[in-house]
Amino acid sequence: MNIDEFVRERKADWQKLEAVAGKLRPGALASLSRDELWTLGRLYTAAVSDLSVLRSSKLAADPENEVIDYLNGLVTRIHGMIYRKPAFHWASVRHFLTAGFPETFRNTLSYTLASVSIFLLFVGGGFFLGVSEPGFVELLVPEHIIAKVEKGDVWFDHLHAVAPQASSLLMTHNISVTFLVVAAGITFGVGTVYLLALNGLLLGAVAALCFNYGLSLRFWSFVLPHGSLELSAVCIAGAAGLVLGHALVEPGPYHRSEYLSVRGKLSGRLALGCIPLLVIAGIIEAFFSPSSLPAWMKLVFAGISFSALNGWLFLGGKRAHSGQPSDETTEGEYA
Numbered sequence: 001m002n003i004d005e006f007v008r009e010r011k012a013d014w015q016k017l018e019a020v021a022g023k024l025r026p027g028a029l030a031s032l033s034r035d036e037l038w039t040l041g042r043l044y045t046a047a048v049s050d051l052s053v054l055r056s057s058k059l060a061a062d063p064e065n066e067v068i069d070y071l072n073g074l075v076t077r078i079h080g081m082i083y084r085k086p087a088f089h090w091a092s093v094r095h096f097l098t099a100g101f102p103e104t105f106r107n108t109l110s111y112t113l114a115s116v117s118i119f120l121l122f123v124g125g126g127f128f129l130g131v132s133e134p135g136f137v138e139l140l141v142p143e144h145i146i147a148k149v150e151k152g153d154v155w156f157d158h159l160h161a162v163a164p165q166a167s168s169l170l171m172t173h174n175i176s177v178t179f180l181v182v183a184a185g186i187t188f189g190v191g192t193v194y195l196l197a198l199n200g201l202l203l204g205a206v207a208a209l210c211f212n213y214g215l216s217l218r219f220w221s222f223v224l225p226h227g228s229l230e231l232s233a234v235c236i237a238g239a240a241g242l243v244l245g246h247a248l249v250e251p252g253p254y255h256r257s258e259y260l261s262v263r264g265k266l267s268g269r270l271a272l273g274c275i276p277l278l279v280i281a282g283i284i285e286a287f288f289s290p291s292s293l294p295a296w297m298k299l300v301f302a303g304i305s306f307s308a309l310n311g312w313l314f315l316g317g318k319r320a321h322s323g324q325p326s327d328e329t330t331e332g333e334y335a
Contacts, residue, residue, distance in 0.1 A: 003057045007067055010050050014071060017043035021078050044082070047075050099317025101273035104266060106314065108239055111246070115196060115238030119231075122197040126204020131211060140205045149213050156222050156290045171282035174230060178237040178278060182244070182271045189245020196238045203231075221295035224302035226285035232309055233274040233281065240270035277309070 020040050023032060032040065051071045059065045105112065129136040138146065148155045177199075184191025203223075210219035247263035248256055284305075289298065 003054075003059060006053070006057075007059075010046075013043055014047060014050075014074065017047055017078070018074055021074070021081070040078075044075070044078055047071060047078075051075055096269075096273070097276065101269060102313050102316030104269045104273065105236065108243060108266065108270060111239035111242045112236055114242055115192075115235045118193055118196045119200045119235055119238065122200030123204040123207070126201035127208045127211070128204075130205045130208025134212070137205050137209045140202050141209055145206070146209065149209050149215060152213060152215070154210075154215060154218050154222070158290075168282075170285050171279055174233075174278045174282060175275060178233055178274050179271060181234060181237040182240040182267060185241030185244030185267065186248070187245070188248045189242050192238055192241030192245060195241075196234075199234065217295050221298040222289045225289045225298045225305070226281040228302045228306035229277045229309060230281035230285070232306070233277040236270055236277075237274050240267040240274075243267045243270070 017040070020032070020036055020043070023036065051068070054060065054068050054071065059068055126136075126140070145155050177195075181192055181195045184195055207216070207219060210216050243263050244260065244267050247260045251259040254262075288301070291298075
């Protein structure tokens with residue numbers, strides 16, 4: 001190859017690339033037109049290839065030749081503009097909470113329904129076994145809770161006395177458990193199903209214990225005010241884990257790693273959306289749920305919070321994107 005002729009032939013494209021790059025601003029690719037974006041991608045890829053060719057040519061040994069330095073600088077500058085991490089904006093957080101997360105939830109609703117079904121099935125199983133087989137409760141419920149209930153008392157009344165500290169601990173614990181449920185999806189979904197089942201059995205067993213000693217109203221009036229959000233978050237996290245598991249079990253025509261990467265982003269959005277739910281639930285669990293307010297008031301609050309949650313999840317973002325296709329990955333996109 002005549003390297004001088006190669007440089008002359010490619011120089012026009014480099015100059016054109018530099019002209020397009022001159023319109024580019026970091027993190028603002030949308031400022032270019034569709035044709036300019038296409039041109040940028042094509043010329044940038046070609047320039048990277050040209051740089052590789054020049055570095056293996058005789059020009060690389062010529063300290064006075066500036067072609068390689070010029071092209072390397074151009075490629076490096078454009079790479080930094082294209083791949084630079086966009087600046088953080090609170091508007092993106094607001095958009096995620098008001099539209100992005102609800103849309104992702106609706107797009108993965110079948111996974112959430114499966115997660116809820118698994119959880120409720122084992123809640124029912126745990127309750128049935130706890131009522132019919134008292135020895136079953138002892139397998140799951142801590143002894144100090146059993147001893148407290150057998151005396152006709154509950155174990156959560158003291159929470160309001162240490163509410164600030166309890167709130168922080170509950171938030172941290174609940175977020176850790178939720179992300180564990182999501183991460184367990186990497187075991188082809190088996191780990192997620194196991195954790196949903198275990199938590200369901202535990203809730204059912206505790207409910208059965210309280211039922212056996214006539215404390216059901218006190219128990220549910222404590223659990224439901226925060227549980228309407230917390231348990232919903234756990235089930236959504238279960239859906240996120242099942243998304244990962246399904247991607248591994250049935251990747252379709254794609255490589256497992258490729259499909260897992262795509263579906264992992266969807267799963268991550270579900271997991272991220274659970275965080276504000278768990279933060280709010282932690283505050284309610286520490287300050288409101290164990291309070292001395294009447295049980296009916298707590299149950300009404302639980303109903304209102306659960307209704308508000310469903311309104312947000314099923315209606316959030318619909319008005320803003322009415323008539324426009326969603327940019328979220330849907331279930332059927334890679335089917």
